[in-house]
Amino acid sequence: MTSTLGLVLRSLTVPLADAPSLDAALREDSLCWVLRDEGMVGFGALSEFSVRGPERFTQAHHWWATLTADAVIEDRVNLHGTGPIAFGSFTFSKVSEHDSRLIVPRLVLGLREGSAWLTMNSFQDDLSEERAKAELTEQLATPTSEQTHALADFELTTGSLSEAEWMAVVAAGVAAINAPTAGSRAVQKLVLARDIVARSAEPISRAKVLGQLISRYRECWTYGVGNFVGATPEMLVEIQSGVARARVLAGTVDRAGAPEDQDYPRRMLMNSEKQREEHEFAVKSLVRELAPFAADLSVPREPFVLELPNVWHLASDVSAELASSGDHLPGTLALLEALHPTAAVCGTPRLEAGALIRELEHLERGPYAGPVGWLDAHGNGEWGIGLRGAVLETAHTARLYAGCGIVGASDPASELAETWAKFRPMLQALGVQA
Numbered sequence: 001m002t003s004t005l006g007l008v009l010r011s012l013t014v015p016l017a018d019a020p021s022l023d024a025a026l027r028e029d030s031l032c033w034v035l036r037d038e039g040m041v042g043f044g045a046l047s048e049f050s051v052r053g054p055e056r057f058t059q060a061h062h063w064w065a066t067l068t069a070d071a072v073i074e075d076r077v078n079l080h081g082t083g084p085i086a087f088g089s090f091t092f093s094k095v096s097e098h099d100s101r102l103i104v105p106r107l108v109l110g111l112r113e114g115s116a117w118l119t120m121n122s123f124q125d126d127l128s129e130e131r132a133k134a135e136l137t138e139q140l141a142t143p144t145s146e147q148t149h150a151l152a153d154f155e156l157t158t159g160s161l162s163e164a165e166w167m168a169v170v171a172a173g174v175a176a177i178n179a180p181t182a183g184s185r186a187v188q189k190l191v192l193a194r195d196i197v198a199r200s201a202e203p204i205s206r207a208k209v210l211g212q213l214i215s216r217y218r219e220c221w222t223y224g225v226g227n228f229v230g231a232t233p234e235m236l237v238e239i240q241s242g243v244a245r246a247r248v249l250a251g252t253v254d255r256a257g258a259p260e261d262q263d264y265p266r267r268m269l270m271n272s273e274k275q276r277e278e279h280e281f282a283v284k285s286l287v288r289e290l291a292p293f294a295a296d297l298s299v300p301r302e303p304f305v306l307e308l309p310n311v312w313h314l315a316s317d318v319s320a321e322l323a324s325s326g327d328h329l330p331g332t333l334a335l336l337e338a339l340h341p342t343a344a345v346c347g348t349p350r351l352e353a354g355a356l357i358r359e360l361e362h363l364e365r366g367p368y369a370g371p372v373g374w375l376d377a378h379g380n381g382e383w384g385i386g387l388r389g390a391v392l393e394t395a396h397t398a399r400l401y402a403g404c405g406i407v408g409a410s411d412p413a414s415e416l417a418e419t420w421a422k423f424r425p426m427l428q429a430l431g432v433q434a
């Protein structure tokens with residue numbers, strides 16, 4: 001943990017003409033949050049807060065609130081993401097041995113609505129437009145890895161469980177759903193995940209991996225916070241000017257080998273009782289947790305089919321006007337704490353599903369399926385669910401995670417196949433697969 005007691009955060013945001021594209025700006029250790037070429041890339045860590053345990057959101061909130069309370073901010077751009085921001089990643093589990101963290105970069109290059117900006121943060125009185133631009137030029141001059149994106153030489157191994165063991169876990173989950181034990185509330189949906197490990201002969205280029213994800217997964221938020229990288233299609237919550245938006249996903253069909261038939265995804269998702277049920281659980285759980293914070297909540301009657309390069313998902317975009325108590329809107333981190341984990345990554349009911357995951361899954365999820373994103377000093381931010389990602393454990397090793405919603409009608413072999421479809425974005429970005 002870095003103590004920032006007594007330090008005054010200063011932040012300057014200036015418009016930037018001739019900005020490089022965000023993927024071209026990525027260096028090996030950049031922070032990243034990009035959707036369709038827009039978003040933010042951060043350089044350097046001015047200040048970082050690391051935390052573990054059940055109070056991780058509250059403690060992170062206090063750190064950020066203290067740091068920004070007396071901040072001296074000059075924002076000449078005023079867009080979503082300008083001013084001082086912190087990138088962050090929180091573990092799925094409150095008992096995880098991985099750190100949750102917030103990182104305030106020294107520099108942020110941002111692009112939104114066609115406008116580019118540069119933010120410089122400091123604890124000294126040394127901010128100026130010239131200095132910020134000079135530091136960006138210096139950052140961009142540092143080379144990224146020479147590794148070209150050819151199919152690299154990788155060895156893939158299973159992580160904590162073999163495929164057969166994981167299918168047995170899914171079968172146990174299905175059995176628990178179909179024959180609930182007396183005395184506890186029955187689990188109706190459960191999300192079970194697994195991990196695989198990719199070892200590369202060559203050092204993995206984090207910048208290239210992120211670049212691949214940005215260019216291939218245009219409907220996904222490509223994130224890079226510390227050693228956690230990926231491209232998630234699921235928005236836990238975006239908060240902008242008092243409005244919260246979420247994109248809830250659940251229900252998946254693999255596109256690999258799918259028939260050409262245009263109607264196939266709709267038929268497989270919209271007309272499938274199992275998929276619709278899984279989706280319903282996820283939407284309901286989000287709405288239930290969001291409702292206490294909302295003055296007005298808008299929930300679509302029907303989901304839509306979201307097309308990604310690897311899979312189709314059932315998707316629902318929910319939005320809410322946040323209710324203020326006094327003159328305060330709920331803090332971003334308070335909202336995250338309430339919404340996480342949704343039934344898209346945990347299950348229904350949440351407590352019982354969580355207990356069953358701990359009992360059955362045999363996986364340290366780390367940051368996988370936890371919130372990942374950024375927040376500003378005014379309560380705005382974007383927090384995706386950390387899916388379709390990997391932890392770059394060493395220069396040569398990536399641990400990939402994927403999970404599936406399990407209901408009473410789930411089949412272990414189909415769920416195993418679904419995890420492979422969900423590993424695909426990272427496998428392709430690493431160069432393990434074409």
Ligand SMILES: C=C(O[C@@H]1C=C(C(=O)O)C=C[C@H]1O)C(=O)O
Nearest residue numbers: 249250251252344402403404405
């Ligand atoms: C759990 C994951 O994805 C979640 C589970 C889904 C499903 O079971 O259909 C779909 C989207 C996500 O909400 C994952 O990608 O690892």
